[in-house]
Amino acid sequence: MMTLDDIDRNILLELQRDGRLTNQELADRVGLSPSPCLRRVRLLQESGVINGYAAMLSQDALGLPxxxxxxxxxxxxxxxxxxxxxxxxxxxxxxxxxxxxxxxxxxxxxxxxxxxxxxxxxxxxxxxxxxxxxxxxxxxxxxxxxxxxxxxxx
The missing domain is CATH 3.30.70.920 (Lrp/AsnC effector binding domain/regulation of amino acid metabolism (RAM) domain)
Structure with missing residues (x-):
């Protein structure tokens, strides 16, 4: 299990809220510059903490009530x-x-x-x-x- 610090936790929280954030937007929200933010995201992906990204769909809009x-x-x-x-x-x-x-x-x-x-x-x-x-x-x-x-x- 990967040890997470407060910045990692904030990155994960922000990405769970909106997985479409650009790296610049994410970096701004967690208080990092873009390069270290991207390195952390990649490390979280490689370690398996982040295992994918997906769109949240509306059951009702798709006719699945x-x-x-x-x-x-x-x-x-x-x-x-x-x-x-x-x-x-x-x-x-x-x-x-x-x-x-x-x-x-x-x-x-x-x-x-x-x-x-x-x-x-x-x-x-x-x-x-x-x-x-x-x-x-x-x-x-x-x-x-x-x-x-x-x-x-x-």
Whole structure:
């Protein structure tokens, strides 16, 4: 794990807020000149602290108003079953996040989709075909009360 100083933390916070900042804008915000700022950003990228940049898209503008959180439980947990389940989960475009859990359920997946009918079809066509599936429990989100936000930087 890379040791971060206050300038690194500020760089990371600013880039999480706006990944499109120019190096000059970033340098101005964190109180550095452009060359040292760029060196630090490159070091953060090379060390794996920064692992990519992405645009944040609007689900509604794209016609994907439905967000479902799906908890799944498996009957068996052999390496073959887990590998097959995770490969299948990763192959479903509507699954935008997936987590392996400790506790009563094995997986939590976040699905964004255009309609309840499309969700039902996805369950029948994709999720129910997962190997060793014991149960599927779905919760639908009504609204976002806190949008994705910057990670807290220790």
């Amino acid at each position: 439905i967000t479902a959180f799906v908890r799944m439980t498996l009957l068996a947990h052999t390496s073959e079953v887990v590998d097959a389940v995770e490969e299948k989960i990763r192959s479903i475009p509507e699954v935008v996040e997936a987590y392996l859990l400790a506790g009563d359920d094995d997986y939590l997946v976040k699905i964004v989709i255009d309609s309840f009918a499309a969700y039902e079809d996805l369950v029948r066509r994709e999720l129910r075909t997962l190997p060793s599936l014991s149960s599927i429990k779905t919760t639908f989100a009504f609204a976002v009360t806190k949008p994705p936000s910057p990670l807290p930087i220790p």
